[in-house]
Amino acid sequence: MHISSLIAGSMLASYVAGHALIISLQGLVDGKNAGPMGQALGYDRAVPLNGQDLRHVPIFDQRSIATWNGCGKNILTGTLQPARVVAAQAGRGEIAQAKAGGQLFMVLHQVNGDGNGPFTCAINTDGTAKRGSFKKVDIAKQVPGQNPDLNAVSATNHPLIVNLPANLECTGTFGTKENVCIIRCQNFAINGPFGSCAAFQLVDELKSLFRRGEGDDAHASVKTKRQEEVGPEKKEPEVGKGATDADIARLMAGFDTTTKKVKRQEEVGPEKKEPEVGKGATEADIKKLMSSFDTSTKMVKRETSEAEKVEDTVKALTQGDAVPEKQLNKLRTQVKQRIRNGTLANKAEEAGRKYHEKKVRLRKAGNWKNKSKPAEKKGN
Numbered sequence: 001m002h003i004s005s006l007i008a009g010s011m012l013a014s015y016v017a018g019h020a021l022i023i024s025l026q027g028l029v030d031g032k033n034a035g036p037m038g039q040a041l042g043y044d045r046a047v048p049l050n051g052q053d054l055r056h057v058p059i060f061d062q063r064s065i066a067t068w069n070g071c072g073k074n075i076l077t078g079t080l081q082p083a084r085v086v087a088a089q090a091g092r093g094e095i096a097q098a099k100a101g102g103q104l105f106m107v108l109h110q111v112n113g114d115g116n117g118p119f120t121c122a123i124n125t126d127g128t129a130k131r132g133s134f135k136k137v138d139i140a141k142q143v144p145g146q147n148p149d150l151n152a153v154s155a156t157n158h159p160l161i162v163n164l165p166a167n168l169e170c171t172g173t174f175g176t177k178e179n180v181c182i183i184r185c186q187n188f189a190i191n192g193p194f195g196s197c198a199a200f201q202l203v204d205e206l207k208s209l210f211r212r213g214e215g216d217d218a219h220a221s222v223k224t225k226r227q228e229e230v231g232p233e234k235k236e237p238e239v240g241k242g243a244t245d246a247d248i249a250r251l252m253a254g255f256d257t258t259t260k261k262v263k264r265q266e267e268v269g270p271e272k273k274e275p276e277v278g279k280g281a282t283e284a285d286i287k288k289l290m291s292s293f294d295t296s297t298k299m300v301k302r303e304t305s306e307a308e309k310v311e312d313t314v315k316a317l318t319q320g321d322a323v324p325e326k327q328l329n330k331l332r333t334q335v336k337q338r339i340r341n342g343t344l345a346n347k348a349e350e351a352g353r354k355y356h357e358k359k360v361r362l363r364k365a366g367n368w369k370n371k372s373k374p375a376e377k378k379g380n
Helices: 003-015 082-092 245-254 283-292 306-318 325-341 348-365
Strands: 020-029 032-038 096-098 103-110 120-124 134-136 138-141 156-163 172-174 177-186 195-202
Touching: 020 156, 032 195, 082 172, 082 177, 082 195, 096 103, 103 177, 156 177, 156 283, 245 283, 306 325
Parallel strands: 020 096, 020 195, 096 195
Antiparallel strands: 020 032, 020 103, 032 096, 103 156, 120 134, 120 177, 138 156, 172 177, 177 195
């Protein structure tokens, strides 16, 4: 195992982890919020979105969509099992709804400051999230990549919108909810990937959260909180094209930008007939959709001792690999030197990428040994 690659990879793991998770999802009708607001697997509202608490951020083991399996694990919950978590969400009314051929709007919370885009999203149609069952979907609004201070933490929210296939069929059942699919979105963080799974129900008709015919100002007057029943439902027209950037901006107007927490959807009375879903959400719609989320970036320097940084760096990289103690001590010495002279991060991204590519290549060839140290034999 090459020392420079170890240092690069561990630096990325410790300081630029790219942690991110989905904190909200909802269907769109003509670029407007529609149906109940869903919650991603693993997300816990009790965990502060402050750029430092990573307990509820899911991490995945697979990068290639063909090998995607399950919904990952986090520190807070452990392995995130759809059969248990989604069933509980169904009982609480935390499953979003969407229409085939429509769009699904998600709010992606970026925890760390390295920039967590781009994201890849894929859908499992039977609700099992089993290996090889995810099919990639097109992304209408991507999460941007950023390059701020590597030794900093940022907390901000981004819109992430996907186009659902017109021929999509969901067959999963959780509690009383039928026709449920699971969407999984993840980035390509070198020590991840990070992201989330979230369940949504495919429906033929979708309830709107807004009164129609009152102009765009009417949307701003509706505080976006979790969707409760909104009165008698009228039949919706068929879904056409996805929401435009203007629609997305209007969607964001229903959110309060001074807070980080998703507010519950207030009841808005009897529903009026929705217009046909045509254009996709616009940037203006996205701005309104995101207005209840704090989209500012918070930068917080980490206060850690040199010894802690060295050990964090070494542990993050050598996890799962059998590294001799002599090699570990040599690694500790070099990491300490690089921290002191400020060169630890200089070639980290390039070296880390090469290390990962080599690891993937050798794994495919069956030559990569990624095993724990053999158990010591007991003395006779």
